[in-house]
Amino acid sequence: MAQIVIIGAGMSGLAAASRLATLGHRVTVCEASGTYGGQVGRYERDGFAFDTGPTLLTLPAVYRDLALKTGREPLEELVGLGPVEPESRHLFPDGTDLVLPNASRGGVGQALDAAFGAGSGERWGEVTNRARAVWEATRRPLLEEPLPEDPEPLFRDPYPAPPRRGLARLSRRTRTLADVAERELGGHPGLTALLQEHALRFGLDPREAPAGATVLPYMEQSFGVWYVQGGMRALADAVHRRCGQRGVEFRFDTPVTEVLTEGGRACGVVAGGERLPADLVLSCTQDLAGLAGHAAAAREPAWGRFSVLLALRGTRPAGTPVRTVVHAHDNARELDALTDHPDLPRHPTVQIHRPDDPSLVPDSGHEAVTLTVTVPTWDELAELAPDFDAYADHLLDHLAGAGLDLRERIAWRELLTPDVLGPHTPPSLAGAGGRFLAPPGRSPLPGLHLIGATVHPGGGLARAGMSASITATGIGPA
Known part of the structure; x- marks a missing residue:
């Protein structure tokens, strides 16, 4: 049994705490603010309540796995969860009104044909078919496993080259989302706007993001978009309750000011002016400078x-x-x-x-x-x-x-x-020479692990949950 201190009670911290406590470790979570959930916040006034972070859930399998692994209960017994239908409505400046069904690639194609003209759905479908190849190539290394020691293979974009005929064979390879819009979607303003909307929602510039970022709309259209009753804060509440059931200790209003070291490895923290010994330290904080004497590798500001x-x-x-x-x-x-x-x-x-x-x-x-x-x-x-x-x-x-x-x-x-x-925290993406990869969760300091949206596998609720899963699996049972 290890004594583990987690810095930060965001969603990755909560998920890691519940998993590690279930594995038999003693877990203490130190949170600088007065509550848990991090970006999954809530604003309440006069009987109204609003999510101030994520509003919809993709890849609910991540939290289904968390619920089962930490309590043998389906997620639907912890929160009210249901697919959103329709997935979205889109209003374009030319007056076009497009409604897209949830988790139906065929239905999406039909809706696009009806809104933009015959052939639009087929074009979009060809792009998402190629995005499926990206998903299959990157699902494990960019979502389910630690970032490889040698990430160079992920510097190359796995987005398949579309068939090129005639003079198109002489043009350069499709490299960015903007290239996809221009060459594969024919520059159609509506289809281009749909692709750009996905990029903006994740804080990505479509002119710079690799073509493989088409995996983002592919995932939504293939696995669906879900709503949590009570707002996304209800999911944070459920994971926090699970932590309590597993004996996790929480210390709120307790900022960590230093990661203690001994013999070249982390051995605890200074939190709220108190020294807390630990065998392992997990940190959700974006900047470890001043805590462990170094800063974690960072991505470009989003x-x-x-x-x-x-x-x-x-x-x-x-x-x-x-x-x-x-x-x-x-x-x-x-x-x-x-x-x-x-x-x-x-x-x-x-x-x-x-x-x-x-x-x-x-x-x-x-x-x-x-x-x-x-x-x-x-x-x-x-x-x-x-x-x-x-x-x-x-x-x-x-x-x-x-x-x-x-x-x-x-x-x-x-x-x-x-x-x-705060800024967007984009997911990790292959291609572009590694520019869109989040830093690894491995820390230069032994005994210190990095988790959360700013490290591998990147931003978003699903990836925050997977960050915790990857780290807890690597630590293993007590």
Whole structure:
């Protein structure tokens, strides 16, 4: 039996704690804030409740495995879980209204043909077929196993080269998502916007992200998108309860200020001014400089996020999808505002989250809605001193122009700025010479393991859960 200290009670910390305690280890979790869940936060006011981080769950198998391995119960006994149907609605600047079914690649193709014209679904389907090859090639090394000691094979993009005929044979190989949109989707504005929306949602620039990033829409369309009743915070609550059942000790409002070492390996932490001995230390913190005398390898800063929480008067309209996307007026201008000329994008891609969940509103005569936009990094925006209140007005006008006018129903709104929400944490992707790989969970300091969204296998709830699983499996039973 090992004494293990985990720094941080985010989702990876909770998942690791429950797994390791089930394996017979003594586990203490030190959390600097007063609660658990990390990015899986919650804002409550006047009977309304909003998720302030992830809103929908993909790859629920990760948390199903956690539930079974730590308690022999199906996940559905711990939380209310169901597939979202339809998966999403998309409103385009030309007036096109596209509704995509959940977990149905055939249904997606039919919907695309109906919205964009015959052949659109076939083109999209050919891309997702090639993305399936990426999934099969990278599922284990980029999701289920530690990052290889020699990651160089993952520097190459496994996205298969599409058949090229005529003069196309002379052009360079498809390398980026933007190449996929131009060459394989024919530059169709609607299909291009769909692909770009997936990239922006993960904080990726489609002009830089490898073609293999097509695995992201493939995963959603193949394995589905799921909603947790009570919001995603209910999932954090369930994993926290499981930790308690397995005897995990939590110390909240207890920041770790130092990782102790002895004989060249981690031997404990200083937390809340107290020395806590440990055989192993797991850290979810992004920066270990000053803790263990070194900093973990880091990825390039990702774009930020801006959200508007809307408390609406009036009943949620019947048949309203949980997720609606209002697409940008101009994809190129949106990317320019995110990169070359940083500013709050005008008429951008907006994610609208409208859950059908009575537990999130004071009564049936109200609705809780969240708008989220990808914006430049906080460091870039802070120099501009942006007026976020005026920008929220702009977003509401933008939605109204797309036929989704919520302005007259607003009882109140709350703004979550990029400095509060933090940056996107993209998943690990193969290709591009390794630029999109998250750092390994191996630490230069023996006895110290790194877990969470900023290390392998990268960001997102599923990958946070897999980070914990990979590390707990490597440590093994007591």
